[in-house]
Amino acid sequence: MKSFFENKPRRNSSGFTLVEMAVVLVIIGLILGAVSIGKDVQRNAEYAKIKQKFVDQWAVSYNAYVQRTGYPLGDMQQEPRYMVNGYNYNINAAADAVVSGGNMVAVTAPLAICHGAQGPYMERDMQTGTEFDLRNLMQRAGVRMPPGRAEGREDRYVYLDSNGNPQEIQVCFQWNNPEMPEGAGNVMVITGLTPDLARSLDQMIDGKPDAREGVFRMQNVENSTANVAGIEWEANNTYEYGSSSSAATTMGRERDEDQVQTVVAIYKMNQ
Numbered sequence: 001m002k003s004f005f006e007n008k009p010r011r012n013s014s015g016f017t018l019v020e021m022a023v024v025l026v027i028i029g030l031i032l033g034a035v036s037i038g039k040d041v042q043r044n045a046e047y048a049k050i051k052q053k054f055v056d057q058w059a060v061s062y063n064a065y066v067q068r069t070g071y072p073l074g075d076m077q078q079e080p081r082y083m084v085n086g087y088n089y090n091i092n093a094a095a096d097a098v099v100s101g102g103n104m105v106a107v108t109a110p111l112a113i114c115h116g117a118q119g120p121y122m123e124r125d126m127q128t129g130t131e132f133d134l135r136n137l138m139q140r141a142g143v144r145m146p147p148g149r150a151e152g153r154e155d156r157y158v159y160l161d162s163n164g165n166p167q168e169i170q171v172c173f174q175w176n177n178p179e180m181p182e183g184a185g186n187v188m189v190i191t192g193l194t195p196d197l198a199r200s201l202d203q204m205i206d207g208k209p210d211a212r213e214g215v216f217r218m219q220n221v222e223n224s225t226a227n228v229a230g231i232e233w234e235a236n237n238t239y240e241y242g243s244s245s246s247a248a249t250t251m252g253r254e255r256d257e258d259q260v261q262t263v264v265a266i267y268k269m270n271q
Contacts, residue, residue: 046159047200050169054157055201057146058171058188059269065143066271072186073173074113074132083175084186085110085127107177112189113137114172115155119191121264123220124174134172161194161260162237168192176266181222182212188267189219194260195235195248201265202233209233219264235261 066072074085081089088110111127112118115134118126130136134155138145148154149168157169169192178184193201198218199209206214210230212223218233232248239245239252239261252261 043162044200047197048204050157050159050197051201051204054146054148054169055171055188055190055267058155059267061138061143061145062173062188062269063271065138065141068141068143072175072269072271073134073137074110074127082186083110084173085113085132085175088127088132109175109177109180112172112174114170119170119172119189119264120262121219122172122189122191123264124189126172159197162196163256163258163260165257165259167194167259167262173269181220182217182266183223183268186269186271188269190265190267192262193265194237194262195233196237198233198263198265205267215268217266217268219266234263 062073069077071077071080072082072084072086074087075081075083076087080086083089109124112122112124113132113134114126118124135145135152138154145154149156149158155171158166159169161167169190172189172191173186174189175186176182176184202209202211202214202216205216208214208230209232211218211233212221213230217223221231234246234248235243236248236252237260238254240255240258241261243252243261245252246261252258
C-alpha cells in the first residue's frame with residue numbers, strides 16, 4: 001500500500017523557461033531605462049527652475065532697483081552715470097579717453113558689485129566696502145531678492161551636477177566697456193555654471209546655445225565676426241573642476257567622483 005506522499009503528484013522543478021527569463025530581462029531593461037530617462041528629466045526640470053526662480057528673478061530685482069532709485073547698482077544719486085558701480089568710475093580716465101580716442105574703449109571700468117566675495121573665474125575683481133555690497137544695496141532700496149540659497153545668501157543657488165556633486169551658482173553685476181569681448185553695458189555675471197547648464201540657459205534665454213551672440217554669452221568670448229555661425233560653449237561634463245582644458249568636443253578624464261568643470265556667463269541687462 002502506497003503512502004499519502006507517494007500518491008501525491010510531483011511538481012516540475014526544472015526552473016524558469018527561456019520565455020520567462022526573456023520577459024524578466026525585458027522588464028529589468030525597461031526599469032533601468034526609465035531610471036536613466038528619469039534622471040535626465042529631473043535635471044532638465046532643475047535647469048528650468050534655476051532660470052525661472054533664480055536667474056530671471058535676479059534680473060527682475062535688478063530692474064526693480066533701477067526703477068526705484070533711478071540709477072543702476074552702485075551708481076551716484078546726485079550725478080548718475082548709468083553704469084553699475086558708477087560711483088567708483090574713474091572720471092579722469094574717461095576724460096583722457098575722450099581726448100585721445102573719442103570713445104570710452106580705453107576707460108578703466110569700475111569693479112564688479114557682489115556680495116561677500118566674487119564668484120570663481122570672474123575676469124573682473126569686486127568692489128570692496130559694505131556700502132557697495134550687493135545685498136546691502138538691494139536692502140537699502142527696499143528691493144526684494146530671490147530666496148537663493150538661504151537668507152543672507154540670496155545671491156547664490158546650489159544644485160547637483162551630472163555626477164551628483166554640489167555646485168554653487170553666484171550672481172554679480174558689472175559695467176562693460178564698449179567693445180568688451182562679451183559686449184558692452186550693464187551685465188549680470190553668473191558663475192558656477194556647468195557646461196550643460198550654461199547651454200540649457202542659453203537655449204531658454206536666446207533660443208539657441210551660442211557662446212558669443214545674444215544677451216546670454218560666455219565671459220571673454222569675442223563677437224567680432226559678422227555673418228558667420230556662432231561658437232560652442234567651452235568644456236563639457238567629462239572635465240573635472242579646475243581643469244586646464246576647455247575644449248567642447250574632446251573628452252576629459254571622465255571620473256564619476258569629479259566635480260564638473262564650470263564656466264562663467266554674461267547676461268546683458270536692459271537698463
